[in-house]
Structures are given as structure tokens and as C-alpha cells.
Amino acid sequence: MTDSSTGWQNWSGSQRHAATVRYPRSVDDVQALVTRAVAAGRQVRAVGTGHSFVPFWTDDAIVSLDHFAGVHAVDLSRAEATIGAGTKLHDLGPLLWAQGLSLPQQGDIDRQSIAGAIGTGTHGTGKSLQSLSNLVRSMRLVTADGRLRELHHERDADLLAAACVAQGTCGIMLDVTLALAPAFNLHERTWECGYDECAERWVELVNTNRHFEFFWTPATDRCDMKVLNRTDAGPARLGESEYIAPAWEAFPSDRDIRFNEMEYSVPYADGWACFVALRERFLKDFPRLPWPIEFRTLAADDLPLSTAQGRDTITLSVHQGAERDWRPVFEAAEAIFRTFDGRPHWGKLHSLRAADVAALYPRFDDFRSARTTLDPSGVFLNDYLRRLLVG
Ligand SMILES: Cc1cc2nc3c(=O)[nH]c(=O)nc-3n(C[C@H](O)[C@H](O)[C@H](O)COP(=O)(O)OP(=O)(O)OC[C@H]3O[C@@H](n4cnc5c(N)ncnc54)[C@H](O)[C@@H]3O)c2cc1C
DSSP: OEEEOSOEEOTTSSOEEOOOEEEOOSHHHHHHHHHHHHHHTOOOEEESSOOOOSOOOOSSOEEEOTTSOSEEEEETTTTEEEEETTOBHHHHHHHHHHTTEEOSOOOSOOOSBHHHHHHTTOOOOOTTOOOGGGGEEEEEEEOTTSOEEEEETTTTHHHHHHHHTSTTOSOEEEEEEEEOEEOOEEEEEEEEEEHHHHHHHHHHHHHHSSEEEEEEETTTTEEEEEEEEEESSOOEEEETTEEEEEHHHHSOOOOOSOEEEEEEEEEGGGHHHHHHHHHHHHHHHOTTOOSOEEEEEEOOBOOTTOTTBTSOEEEEEEEEETTSOOHHHHHHHHHHHHHTTOEEOTTSOOOOOHHHHHHHOTTHHHHHHHHHHHOTTOTTOOHHHHHHHTO
16 A cells, blocks of 8 residues: 555645545555544545545545556457556546447546546436446445445346445445447537527437537637547548547547536436526626536436436536636526526535435435445545435
């Protein structure tokens, strides 16, 4: 085990801790860490790359699985691979590509760890595509009793479904076996247009592209549109805003300027109305905001705490520069999201408590029952998560 005691902060700088970050090198290290914390009544919180904005962590113990990285096994007949929990998505892409495999979808960036991305239901865009958490076929994790457990999608369906979108509250993941796609290239095209054109075309673009999203910016009242589609053609630059590349290269973008973010998922049928309400409010109250609202689609699934549980979804994200107070913009947006039965992205800022979660998630009790089975003492809960998931 190695330690780093220089303190820790997340990507946006919104969360800071003095805790020593522990870097276990073996399963024994992880088990010893958890067992000691339970005995001492201290909290243990896993960290990926800290690309979440919410207070997931603790001054007690922060555990990084950086040494549990890489592709451990590949089953090409099933298009599955077993991947270390601390593997960064930007490393995973080329590793899978070398095996003839790709993640079927990815989000805007590839800086996250696979365990961190799974733990918050990280997603990309696509009407028929679910979040990365839905790819998990099995998971090995150390639970609160210090045991190494393997949860399998057939044998332990309920526990695994809960542990996938668990925000680190069901145990410390060591590795996951994921259902993947044969390696594929993507053809990306981007363009800018006015709000009216976007309003007229978004349904057609959602229905005719594997991936469609747009970013609407209050300060310009214009939309940056983006479509991505699978292609058998090889990598090529086709123009200033059009190219073909391996999926792992095409999915992510650079995000060099730090920001904070709130994202809510609303039922697909209400997504446009919710966006229109946000646009009206932002043009009235934040007309010079240079940060966009991002509009994406996500297919329904059945993971208890997935924001798309039981419903096709539109996700809407709002942003504010990391150096600015995010409250005015995010509080205005959240009031609108809540009127559309919005469910917050677990890695992004929100103000929900357990009673709100219970009202929004029909399978919340399934999650709670699985979590208490895997962590009866609450060693993986901090105060924030206790308020959110226990009440
Ligand atoms: C610039 C930027 C762009 C983003 N783009 C998208 C996007 O396109 N789509 C989207 O859905 N989200 C997006 N996000 C959010 C991001 O994907 C999630 O917050 C994700 O959880 C971050 O992964 P991470 O590795 O940094 O995990 P962290 O933020 O470090 O941790 C996230 C959660 O996972 C848990 N965890 C981490 N490792 C383990 C482990 N080994 N065992 C158990 N639990 C663990 C943590 O305890 C925590 O609860 C973005 C965030 C940023 C900053």
C-alpha cells in the first residue's frame, strides 16, 4: 500500500479534503483497510479521478484503485472483458481496441475511471443507448465485512443492479466484467444553428442518428449540434467539422476550462418542454451566461438508482465556471427540473434528500435493501450520502 498525504481535491475544486489518500496494491490491502475502518468506526470512500462535483468524500480515508488498472481478461466469443476498477477510460479505449472491442457508448470526456463512471451512471447520448453502468456483467468488490465478493448478473441480479449505480456505498470495486461491442469507427459531424432550426429538427436528429446532442448557449441564443454514427469507412478528416475515427477517439472532447455542473434527467416526452422552460428563464435572468445547456438522450433501464430507471430520458445539464458562485444559476434550473420529475445525475450538484429520492425512484427500497446487505455498518457512507440514501 502507498499513501499520499498532500491533501486531495476534485476536478472542479468544489471538494477538498486533508485526508491521506491510500493506494492499495493487493486485495489484502483493500480488505485490511476496510476491516480497520469498521473496527475504528471510521468512513472509507473510494475515489476514481474525482470528476464528480458532489461531496462524495471524507476526511477519514480516501481510497484510490489506481493500482487496479488494465484489461485482465477478454472473452471475444461474448465480447466481454474484465477490467481493473481504476482503469481510466482514456487508457481503456486503446486497450480494448487492440483486442477488437469498443465501449458501445461514452460520455463527453474520457478522464474518468471505469469504477467511478459506473458508480454514478455516467452516460453519453443516444435514444437506444443506456448508461455505462448497464454494461456490467459481474463485479468483484470488497464489502463492509471485509469479504471479497463476486456479484454476477445471473446469480446475484438484484445485488449487482444496486451495486452498479451505488456511488461507492456498496463496497470497493476491484474489477468489473463488461459487455462490449466489436470495435467500430464513428463519423462525427458538428455545426451551429439558431434556436428555431434546432427546435424544428431535434426529433428527426434524435431518430436518425446513433448519437445526437446539442449545446445551447444563453449568451448567443445559438445551438452547437453534434451527430455521431457508426461507419465501416476508415479514419479520415472529411472537412473542418467532420471526421471519422475509432470510437474511443471520437466520443470524448477536451474540457480544459474548469466548471461546476448540475444535470437532471426528465422523461423523454417532457424533455423539450423542460429545455424550453430553462431557456426562457435563462434568457430572462442569465442572458450573458457563456456556459451552455447540454441536451442528450438516454434509453430506459432497470437499475434501481439509474436516472433512466423505467423511463426513456432526456438529460439536461447546466454549467457555471469553477471560479463563479454556481448557486443562482443552478437553483433556478433545479426548480424547473423538479417540476418535470427530474432525477439528478449522482456525480453532479443537486439538493435532494432521501425523501425526494424515495418519491422519484420506484426501486429505491430495492437499492436500500441491497446496500444494507453489503454494508450494514455504513462504513461506505459519509454524511452527505447518509442524508441522500438513508434519511
Ligand atoms: C469535465 C467533465 C465532463 C463530464 N462528462 C460527463 C458525461 O458526458 N456524462 C456523464 O454522465 N457524466 C459526465 N461527467 C461526470 C462524471 O462522469 C462522473 O461524475 C463520474 O462518476 C466521474 O468518474 P471518476 O472516475 O472521476 O469518479 P469519482 O468522481 O472519483 O467517483 C465517483 C463515484 O464513484 C465511486 N467510486 C470510484 N471508484 C470506486 C471503486 N473502486 N469502488 C466503488 N466506488 C467507486 C466514488 O466513491 C464516487 O461515489 C463529467 C464530469 C466532468 C468533470
